[in-house]
Amino acid sequence: MTVMDFELGEQQRAFRDAVAGFAARHLAERSLARAREPGYPWDVAELMAGQGLLGITVPEADSGQGGSLMDAVLAIEAVAGVCPRSADVLQAGNFAAIRTFAEYANDEQKARYLPGLLAGTALIAVAMSEPEAGSAATELRTAAAPDGDGYRITGSKVFTTHGSDATLFLVYVRFGPGIDGIGSVLVERGTQGFTLGEPMPYMSGEVWRQLYFEDVRVEPGNVLLGPGGFKKQISAFNVERIGNAARALAVGRLAFDIAREHALERKQFGKPLAEFQGLQWKFADAALKLEAAQLLLYRAAVNADKGLPSGQETALAKVACNEAGFFAANEAMQVMGAAGYSEATLVDYCMRRTRGWMIAGGPVEILKTRIAEGVFDRRFPQRDRRPDTK
Numbered sequence: 001m002t003v004m005d006f007e008l009g010e011q012q013r014a015f016r017d018a019v020a021g022f023a024a025r026h027l028a029e030r031s032l033a034r035a036r037e038p039g040y041p042w043d044v045a046e047l048m049a050g051q052g053l054l055g056i057t058v059p060e061a062d063s064g065q066g067g068s069l070m071d072a073v074l075a076i077e078a079v080a081g082v083c084p085r086s087a088d089v090l091q092a093g094n095f096a097a098i099r100t101f102a103e104y105a106n107d108e109q110k111a112r113y114l115p116g117l118l119a120g121t122a123l124i125a126v127a128m129s130e131p132e133a134g135s136a137a138t139e140l141r142t143a144a145a146p147d148g149d150g151y152r153i154t155g156s157k158v159f160t161t162h163g164s165d166a167t168l169f170l171v172y173v174r175f176g177p178g179i180d181g182i183g184s185v186l187v188e189r190g191t192q193g194f195t196l197g198e199p200m201p202y203m204s205g206e207v208w209r210q211l212y213f214e215d216v217r218v219e220p221g222n223v224l225l226g227p228g229g230f231k232k233q234i235s236a237f238n239v240e241r242i243g244n245a246a247r248a249l250a251v252g253r254l255a256f257d258i259a260r261e262h263a264l265e266r267k268q269f270g271k272p273l274a275e276f277q278g279l280q281w282k283f284a285d286a287a288l289k290l291e292a293a294q295l296l297l298y299r300a301a302v303n304a305d306k307g308l309p310s311g312q313e314t315a316l317a318k319v320a321c322n323e324a325g326f327f328a329a330n331e332a333m334q335v336m337g338a339a340g341y342s343e344a345t346l347v348d349y350c351m352r353r354t355r356g357w358m359i360a361g362g363p364v365e366i367l368k369t370r371i372a373e374g375v376f377d378r379r380f381p382q383r384d385r386r387p388d389t390k
């Protein structure tokens, strides 16, 4: 009989500890300042590239590290627990649009774009959400009309993280009606007809930009997935969700650890805050949620190995990590009183970041519907009828 093992293997522990050591040496000192800076930390990206921390799951044949999804999760947790903002670089370099790209790009596309992305000198953003298509992503309208051997793109995207800094955009487009009409194209920054709106701040301090496509010519070599590509894109997007979940958990735990130290040192009514049961139970509840969510996250990652994680296990992990991370960060702030609400530590930042991840990458409500579909073993279409999307 196989025994279940809840410990990391020796190599995994060594890898995690090595990344944590790197983060402590190179990222800890500026973690507070970096959290207040809206721009993409390009210096961190190049540093991480030098450490082999970008493209962890990209095959060695494509100049990646050939590691597993679990390796990438261990790395992003180790960095997020020291410098949350730097963990965004690991997200961009391992879990987000780069993973969809690495999964489906042809050799020519990989040769053109992977070297810069893996060196930390280029950045790919995902442009899926539209003004009229958020949770209902399949209602997107940005159209790809045939133009000779290529296409012309017309439409608009919202909420694109790294919109100000990305050099390449993975744009979800509609080649024809229905879900089967959706695919994706690669659009470089600076392409004629492609413009960006004003930077808009998120609550986290990051900025997003609206993207405008006016008759933008896309060469055939820049189609990533043609019509019928949507399901493949969403399968790969589950990796993005795992990165989102891992950061939520690690950032919630960082706030928890800061509050724990504070509760041991700060005295009121003649004794440390940690002596009050009303606060002890906050830590107990947070520990319970964080540890339970950790198991779901590792299960989804380990079962994916070098492939893509299952939709159901990803949904369970993301909801659990999002809720646990935000709960822990929010309670950490309460435990610390005004010190937590001020910007003197990372706790306010942890609270704001974990809040955003409950919406980004598939809001918890949408993922709970996905989980319920697994429970009842049937689909729960949210529309009364198919949209007449052209």
Ligand SMILES: Cc1cc2nc3c(=O)[nH]c(=O)nc-3n(C[C@H](O)[C@H](O)[C@H](O)COP(=O)(O)OP(=O)(O)OC[C@H]3O[C@@H](n4cnc5c(N)ncnc54)[C@H](O)[C@@H]3O)c2cc1C
Binding pocket: 125, 126, 127, 128, 129, 130, 133, 134, 135, 136, 158, 159, 160, 161, 162, 202, 356, 357, 359, 360, 361, 362, 363, 364, 365, 366, 369, 382
């Ligand atoms: C920090 C952050 C970063 C993001 N980065 C990107 C990015 O890089 N690229 C990109 O394309 N998009 C990005 N997004 C956008 C994100 O994908 C959308 O916010 C998300 O898909 C939800 O869409 P919406 O905001 O339009 O909300 P809506 O779809 O309008 O939903 C509003 C609320 O209603 C709930 N809801 C909707 N439908 C249902 C239903 N059927 N049942 C129950 N509840 C429902 C939702 O869960 C949500 O709570 C980002 C968002 C955030 C917050």
